[in-house]
Amino acid sequence: MADWISKLPTPARDYLEGRRLDEVECIIADLPGIARGKAVPASKFARQDYFHLPDSIFYQTITGDWGEAAGDDGFIEKDMILKPDMDTATAAPWTGDWTLQVIHDAYDRDDNPVPFSPRNVLKRVVQLYRDKGWEPVVAPEMEFFLVAPNLDPGHEIEPMIGRSGRPAAARQAYSMTAVDEFGPVIDDIYDFAEAQGFEIDGITQEGGAGQLEINLAHGDPVKLADEVFYFKRLIREAAMRHDCYATFMAKPIANEPGSAMHMHHSILDTKTGANIFSGKGGAETDAFYHFIAGLQTHMPAALAVFAPYVNSYRRYVKDHAAPINLEWGRDNRTTGIRVPLSGPKARRVENRLAGMDCNPYLGIAASLACGYLGLTDGNMPADEFKGDAYDGDGDIPRVLGSALDLFDAATDLHGVLGPDFARVYSIVKRAEYDEFLQVISPWEREHLLMNV
Numbered sequence: 546m547a548d549w550i551s552k553l554p555t556p557a558r559d560y561l562e563g564r565r566l567d568e569v570e571c572i573i574a575d576l577p578g579i580a581r582g583k584a585v586p587a588s589k590f591a592r593q594d595y596f597h598l599p600d601s602i603f604y605q606t607i608t609g610d611w612g613e614a615a616g617d618d619g620f621i622e623k624d625m626i627l628k629p630d631m632d633t634a635t636a637a638p639w640t641g642d643w644t645l646q647v648i649h650d651a652y653d654r655d656d657n658p659v660p661f662s663p664r665n666v667l668k669r670v671v672q673l674y675r676d677k678g679w680e681p682v683v684a685p686e687m688e689f690f691l692v693a694p695n696l697d698p699g700h701e702i703e704p705m706i707g708r709s710g711r712p713a714a715a716r717q718a719y720s721m722t723a724v725d726e727f728g729p730v731i732d733d734i735y736d737f738a739e740a741q742g743f744e745i746d747g748i749t750q751e752g753g754a755g756q757l758e759i760n761l762a763h764g765d766p767v768k769l770a771d772e773v774f775y776f777k778r779l780i781r782e783a784a785m786r787h788d789c790y791a792t793f794m795a796k797p798i799a800n801e802p803g804s805a806m807h808m809h810h811s812i813l814d815t816k817t818g819a820n821i822f823s824g825k826g827g828a829e830t831d832a833f834y835h836f837i838a839g840l841q842t843h844m845p846a847a848l849a850v851f852a853p854y855v856n857s858y859r860r861y862v863k864d865h866a867a868p869i870n871l872e873w874g875r876d877n878r879t880t881g882i883r884v885p886l887s888g889p890k891a892r893r894v895e896n897r898l899a900g901m902d903c904n905p906y907l908g909i910a911a912s913l914a915c916g917y918l919g920l921t922d923g924n925m926p927a928d929e930f931k932g933d934a935y936d937g938d939g940d941i942p943r944v945l946g947s948a949l950d951l952f953d954a955a956t957d958l959h960g961v962l963g964p965d966f967a968r969v970y971s972i973v974k975r976a977e978y979d980e981f982l983q984v985i986s987p988w989e990r991e992h993l994l995m996n997v
Contacts, residue, residue: 549591550566552631553631553634553645554631554632554634554635554742555742556635556636556740556741556742557634557635557636557645557742560636560638560643560645560740560741561643561645564643565643566587566643566644566645567586567587567642567643567644568584568585568586568587568640568642568643568644568645569584569585569586569587569590569644569645569646569647570582570583570584570637570644570645570646570647571583571584571585571590571596571627571629571647571649572646572647572648572649573598573602573627573648573649573650573651573662573664574648574662574663574664574774574904574905574906575602575603575605575663576603576605576661576663576904576907576969576970576973577607577853577904578663578774578777578903578904578905578906578907580774580778581598581602582598582627582649583596583598584644587645590647594628595626595627595628595629595649596627596649597624597625597626597627598624598625598627598651599622599623599624599625600622600623600624600625600651600659601622603659603661603662603969603973604969604972604973605973606973606976606977606980607854607977608977608980610976610980611976612969612972612973612975612976613972613976623653623654624654625651625652625653625659625662626651626652626653626654626656627649627650627651627652628649628650628652629647629648629649630647630648630649630650631647633646633647633648633771634646634647635647635741635742635775636740636741636742638736638737638740638741638779639737639779639782639783639786646775648664648771648774650662650664650665651664651665660963660964660965660966661963661965661966661969661970663904663906663907663910664767664770664771664906666906666907666910666962666963666966667766667767667770667906667907667909667910667913668767669910669961669962669963670766670910670913670914670917670961670962671765671766671767671913673917673961674812674913674917675815677920677921678814678815678816679812679813679814679815679821679920680812680813680814680815681766681810681811681812681813681913681916682763682764682765682766682810682811682812682813682893683763683764683765683766683769683808683809683810683909683912683913684746684760684761684762684763684764684769684808684809684893685761685769685770685773685806685807685808685809685905685909686758686759686760686761686805686806686807686808686809687758687759687760687761687773687776687777687793687806687901688751688756688757688758688803688804688805688806688901689756689757689758689759689780689791689792689793689804689901690702690704690753690754690755690756690757690791690792690794690797690798690804691704691705691727691730691755691756691757691784691789691790691791692704692705692755692789692790692791692792692797692798693705693706693789693790694788694789694790695790701798701799702792702797702798703798704754704755704798705727705755705789705790706789707726707727707755708725708726708727708728708729721750724748724749724750724757727755727757729787730783730784730786730787730789731748731757733782733783733786733787734748734759734779734780734783737779737782737783738776738779741775741779743761743772743775743776744761744762745759745760745761746759746760746761746762747759747760748760751802751804751866752801752802752866753798753801753802753803753804754798754801756801756802756804759776759780761773761776763809763811766909766910766913767906769905769909770905770906770909773806773905774905774906777793777905793901793902794856794901794902795852795854795856795857795859795860795900795901795902796856796857796859796860802860802866802867803859803860803862803866803867803900804860804900804901804902805860805866805867805897805899805900805901806899806900806901806903806905806908807895807896807897807899808895808896808899808908808909808912809885809893809894809895810836810893810894810895810896810912810913810916811891811892811893811894812832812836812916812920820889820890820891820892821833822836822892822893822894823889823890823892827888827889828889829892831923832920833892833894834925834926835919835920835922835923835924835925836894836916836919836920837873837882837884837894837919837926838919838922838924838925838926839915839916839917839918839919839920839922839924840871840873840882840894840896840912840915840916840919841871841873841882841926841927842915842918842919842922842924843914843915843918843919843955843957843958844871844881844896844898844912844915844941845871845940845941845942845948845951846951846952846954846955846958847911847912847914847915847952847955847958848898848941848942848948848951848952849945849948849949849951849952849970849971849974850903850904850907850908850910850911850952850970851896851898851899851900851903851908851911851912852898852899852900852902852903852945852948853900853902853903853904853907853945853974854902854945854977855944855945855978855981856902857900857902857903857945858942858943858944858945858948860900861939861941861943863935864935866878867897868880868881868897868898868934868941869881869934869935869937869939869940869941870934870937870938870939870940870941871898871940871941872927872930872934872937873894873926873927873929873930874929874930874931874934875929877930877931877934878897879933879934879935880897880930880934881896881897881898881934881941882894882895882896882897883895883897894916896912898941899912907970910962911958911962914958914961914962915958917961918957918958918961945974945978945981946978949971949974949975949978952967952970952971953967953971
């Protein structure tokens with residue numbers, strides 16, 4: 546077992562230095578991005594090369610129900626073979642003993658990647674880029690709210706109580722005083738991230754009450770998706786230490802901004818390492834415009850992945866820091882597609898559509914898939930938008946049902962993400978939508994009970 550420990554990534558080895566490893570959490574992300582798996586004694590993990598879980602974890606809705614007949618041959622719950630990716634081994638520093646987490650990849654009995662495992666979907670898309678001689682680079686931004694404990698779903702979500710004893714205030718974007726209100730939680734986030742070997746590029750106060758943003762350094766899409774997956778868990782654990790919840794809902798509080806997972810994209814030439822969005826003299830290339838065109842063309846169909854729940858569509862509201870259309874512009878935060886200020890080497894395209902409630906593997910995969918289709922189609926985007934894009938009309942679906950209709954019809958997108966994934970994803974999301982339609986909301990009771 547000592548030989549196994551010596552081969553761990555450096556942060557994991559540093560975390561365990563001089564200590565006895567007690568347990569290993571063998572985990573995999575399901576469709577919503579929830580960590581599923583098994584916790585095993587360290588001695589057992591050292592002896593095993595894989596373990597089994599039923600593939601039904603990918604057919605499960607967010608409520609714990611099941612999509613009907615999601616398997617090709619019915620709902621028979623085949624066992625998958627889960628193999629550890631030891632490069633992902635990292636600490637679980639909030640536990641009471643010395644524990645590591647290891648992300649696993651899912652294979653079938655013939656050793657083929659399970660096509661509806663979210664990490665496998667992202668790996669598939671990245672490989673398509675590499676087959677073309679391209680290396681995709683991403684940088685995600687994570688927005689979330691710290692809120693007061695909410696034990697009754699019938700009660701509205703409220704901001705957490707800050708260090709001052711007052712509820713967190715809204716409309717305080719970039720305020721250092723507001724950040725200080727959450728100091729103890731942020732301190733634990735930093736400590737947990739350091740123990741896990743994660744680099745935080747910065748933490749800022751966003752516009753919502755108790756809303757924070759964490760930026761991550763750019764890098765490999767799978768590695769960054771792993772980090773977002775891990776970060777969601779560590780942020781929740783840090784919050785619960787201080788009598789509050791961290792929520793990644795797209796729109797947890799009415800009349801407040803929602804939470805996005807903005808994604809910055811650039812593409813490198815595998816042979817030269819050069820950014821293919823920049824040419825001689827730093828000029829924008831055709832590839833730069835083709836990538837933007839791919840986002841404009843295909844993101845409406847991908848919205849069901851970027852915005853996977855009924856709550857997700859409450860975020861797309863004019864003047865609430867969320868896009869309502871697919872315009873693109875330079876240094877323009879009102880557009881759905883933004884080109885940030887940068888030099889030629891760092892030229893990138895930002896997708897502002899994805900919500901923080903999306904599965905990070907699937908959100909990044911879908912965004913890259915749209916860009917890939919643009920690069921291979923070779924089309925040009927609409928003219929750059931200059932001005933306030935909120936003054937225009939919305940051109941994205943406003944409800945999950947409409948988004949799923951577009952997703953189901955997008956066979957070109959399915960070809961990139963994988964047809965089997967697209968089939969299972971649609972079944973599960975339609976099951977969730979049907980469940981939601983069985984719930985009567987307070988708005989309906991208030992306005993329809995006595996008036997219609």
